[in-house]
Amino acid sequence: MIGGLFIYNHKGEVLISRVYRDDIGRNAVDAFRVNVIHARQQVRSPVTNIARTSFFHVKRSNIWLAAVTKQNVNAAMVFEFLYKMCDVMTAYFGKISEENIKNNFVLIYELLDEILDFGYPQNSETGALKTFITQQGIKSQPQTKEEQSQITSQVTGQIGWRREGIKYRRNELFLDVLESVNLLMSPQGQVLSAHVSGRVVMKSYLSGMPECKFGMNDKIVIDKQGKAGASDEAGKSSGKQSIAIDDCTFHQCVRLSKFDSERSISFIPPDGEYELMRYRTTKDIILPFRVIPLVREVGRTKLEVKVVIKSNFKPSLLAQKIEVRIPTPLNTSGVQVICMKGKAKYKASENAIVWKIKRMAGMKESQISAEIELLPTNDKKKWARPPISMNFEVPFAPSGLKVRYLKVFESKLNYSDHDVIKWVRYIGRSGIYETRC
């Protein structure tokens, strides 16, 4: 198991050091600094073995978090734990920065004592932790006996993510379907790979211990219902509306065995915001934009670039924050750009022409042309021609996912599913959206 946890600033100075196991000595702190942080070479692996000691590290801005062990630990678990630790710290004091860590070091030690025991990760749900971590005056000292046992049963219980007795005057929930659409396209317009990775994020403000059931246009469910009901209507709706989900993962509140057997998503949600599920689709993806590049080398000192972008969705919808990034060679001396829409600029420090368009409706197209002057070089190495990348945001789900229902049942309290105010929003963003040129 994890033998120790260290946090360093960018210079390699220790900000936090917590040793859990006797086999990890103080010298481990230095070994990581010397061999990894101060190493001249770029880091070639997130796992480093130095003198039979293994170091796992992740970086958040310029802070290094390292877990150390001398055993054959579960590597995936260690990384998951490091990410979780970052989440917990962010939930407590915001951005992970040197200053924030120094200001909260006592809190961090207290957290580390609680979420890792002898190197074994324990409950790390922020909701539960906040009930009894003493720092920052969140908890006033004298607790009643009931309160204490409530805390411990929550921390160790089956529903560790929610406490009892939550009350809201207005029961309300928000569902955000957030998708990032990824594309790799060849210069000829052939889709080399495309997938959507989506998340359903829920903000729930519900009283009591509500039992929820979430439904979407999952092909498997719809097909099953279509068969069972055999009515024309069901058949029709399943025809085009449903989507094939390659794989999905759920927050620990979801009953996985029920999903496995019935494919229904039922759960008691944590209070506040959390990620209900993640999913991935690869079939019938709506690609919101198409990029058509044209690069021509005119002699040895000039490049002509023309890029057309086409929007491919309902004309009534508006895409926002569109940005096209066209890489330029390292020996670029000057660039002239003409674009029909938006603003384009050559950014020498980033070796790219950045073209920004605030809004663009569906089924439109726009174009940019640029002339790139090159300095003559005797560098034999050819320019690698990195792909043209795009950023954007659209108000629909490129996977085609639709929320069909989210039912809430709370038998003990007097509110029903109809009384809950529900909001659903779809946002599609670009992930890695690249076209080779």
Add this chain to the structure above:
Amino acid sequence: ETNKLYCTSVKCCIFELKAELNSDKKEKKKEAVKKVIASMTVGKDVSALFPDVVNCMQTDNLELKKLVYLYLMNYAKSQPDMAIMAVNTFVKDCEDPNPLIRALAVRTMGCIRVDKITEYLCEPLRKCLKDEDPYVRKTAAVCVAKLHDINAQLVEDQGFLDTLKDLISDSNPMVVANAVAALSEISESHPNCNLLDLNPQSINKLLTALNECTEWGQIFILDCLANYTPRDDRESQSICERVTPRLSHANSAVVLSAVKVLMKFMEMLPKDLDYYGTLLKKLAPPLVTLLSAEPELQYVALRNINLIVQKRPEILKHEMKVFFVKYNDPIYVKLEKLDIMIRLASQANIAQVLAELKEYATEVDVDFVRKAVRAIGRCAIKVEQSAERCVSTLLDLIQTKVNYVVQEAIVVIKDIFRKYPNKYESVIATLCENLDSLDEPEARAAMIWIVGEYAERIDNADELLESFLEGFHDESTQVSETHTHTHLQHVLHKHTQNTPDSDNPDLRDRGYIYWRLLSTDPVAAKEVVLAEKPLISEETDLIEPTLLEELICHIGSLASVYHKPPNAFVEGSRGVQHKRLPARTASGESAESPDAGQSVGGVSDAPPAVIPSQGDLLGDLLNLDLAPPSASVPVVPASMQMGVDLLGGGLDSLVGLHRPSGSQYIAVGLAGGTGGMPAGLGGTPAMGGGLGDLFDLGGGVGMATGSYVPPKAVWLPAMKAKGLEISGTFARRGGGIHMDLSLTNNAMSIMTDFAIQFNRNSFGLAPAGPLQVLTPLAQNQTIDVSLPLNTNGPIMKMEPLNNLQVAVKNNIDVFYFSCQYPISLLFVEDGKMDRQVFLATWKDIPSENETQYQIKDFHLNSDAASTKLQGSNVFTVAKRTVDAQDLLYQSIKLTNGIWALAELRIQSITPNYMLALKCRAPEVSQYICQCYELLLRN
């Protein structure tokens, strides 16, 4: 203000802190303790404040208490006497009405590694293990593991292990999870006692807790489940069914641990089961999803997928696209993806893969680009249909003139040439244009090889080679070796003579032997140097099968990331247990697997595969018209005739390649010969050994021990043969096969006119010359004759396979008898397989062809066994030591070109050897197994 806490100057001195710690004001005290902790973090020694800090311990303020505890854990060990001061508070806290405080006390106490404190810990711990509050119990469970780490004996004596076992049935899932984690850890250092006592009932409890506990708890439970071996395929399936829902968990570690359990238990399911197919299909999506995690986790996932793809390629064969490299992937992710792409490349997806690889070859990172170029070469070798496209892609890359790309491309083109000879030589001209830019040894060696191999087609091959020759003295050994070889090839083509002059004795000797060979008999030389090259294996970097199995049992863990067994990087007793996949059990309708230890079955049904391959190297060498050594003398004087000198030097230089310095003139290989060999016999197989060894750079060292010769047995009793008694044996000497006969005349008259003939037999054994009984055999006289044999005779499958029917004639009559030869007689000297080829072949031979054999009550260490076996041409290709076990991987080649691959497992604890044998002609396995026993026991 807090930045001040981190101040490292000496000024923030101990005195100030001491004063503050003893302040009456609570707030000031707390601030002071915080400062102490901060100093501790940056590495300042604040142990001097120990009594003052401990004084702050007795407080109702939980916050302050936690800080003091933190300090205690750090310094108690260095101040054991003073740490005792804290004991009272701990014991008191363990009785506190607040469960959070009880848990805190027991948690901290376990972290204080001071013997005296440990004693006091036992009673509170016992109470806490049975506490009414689950939070206290789950903390106490982990504390048992802590205590065990400090004093294992104490834990056992106090009976904590039993209490811990009881907690597996606890009503609270988190308590169960922590108890499982603690027990798993403790049992790692007690590999022999079955602490966890996994049985269907306890497994059921674990599976129930699995649905209810935290994500971390699920990992502990799954990792523990993976150590269980179900009793049969039905139990295995029912566990799999309950584990599969975990594949949808958001936590990647839960997913990977579930994959581990499934991969392991799947081994037990019959392949024709519907559920088996369903399970395979269910595994792919979650593995792909892991690739959308953060990069560090992607890396862990990719290293594991690499193993899974090797074990079960069918799972991800349609998922090539997800392994395409993204521009922004960190380099470690890119390199791993590339590895998997090569493994998944097949005819179906090769076009896409090649297009991708070509893109990668223009990237920035040198390592990545090189690997991409190499990958193109691998594709050509793996998928024959794509070879042409690969070659043209490589040519395009050579045109880029990027130095390292060109060099890498030439290295892989050489391999393509070897795999597909005389197919792509049209590109040689382009390659030759780039001679000047080659500055890496591997690339230069490759280029020289190409020039030599295709010398006939290159007009100025002379010049090109000369240009390489200029730098001969500066070259690395790799280049020079190829060069010498190539030069000779070239000479053979052009019939000119030129011998390189080098300071490296090995190399020089090799040059000389080639040269002498050349001047003695150019035809023979041509056969030797231009002989068939060893096969290029399709797969690279394959993990040894047993290691792969072990690593599959460690999916998700560090071992799977390093691709090394845990004992390679873990110290001490932990992780020593050697894990293996369960065997497929035969239950109900499925009876496809042979039980371990049982010998091969179903011999007679298979078509006879015992057919000698023509043009086999040994066969060629038999035709060499060279004189064999008349007598084997350890030191061959330089004045001896050419043939002998040639051999002596040859063996020496080759053996010498693996020694620091070639001890020049000692002929090692021929020591096995006896004086009984007739001289001047044309075409004696004796030469086979020496020359065969030219190609066996690793072997030859153990030759001196000689091969095993069974004692002579009576084959033909006198009463059946009118007074002639024949006893005999078979021996392999100096690469030749001999039948050593003793003829005894028990009759009343003299015997003359002896002749011998063999019936057709399985391996085509036949006398290589007449039976040389020169003098008549008088009454009561015994004469020993050695009859050289070859394997060029007619073939017929015999039962048993090694049966030989012989007819002997003399002046009285013709007599028939049959005898059996040990199959080791047919093990040839060039039977050492290349490691890579071995791995690929092992993987390639279906497991139905595997035979298990046990050699009982045998005490000999692996080195001795290896030497012994090598004497009879059983070559150890690789050796691996896993804990108390040595694994020898061995290869054997029969005279007819059949290969047998063996894994010999030698345990130091039990006196039994386990032999697993794989052979494409399974009929011979049984006989080889017998030979193993025979060879080892003698």
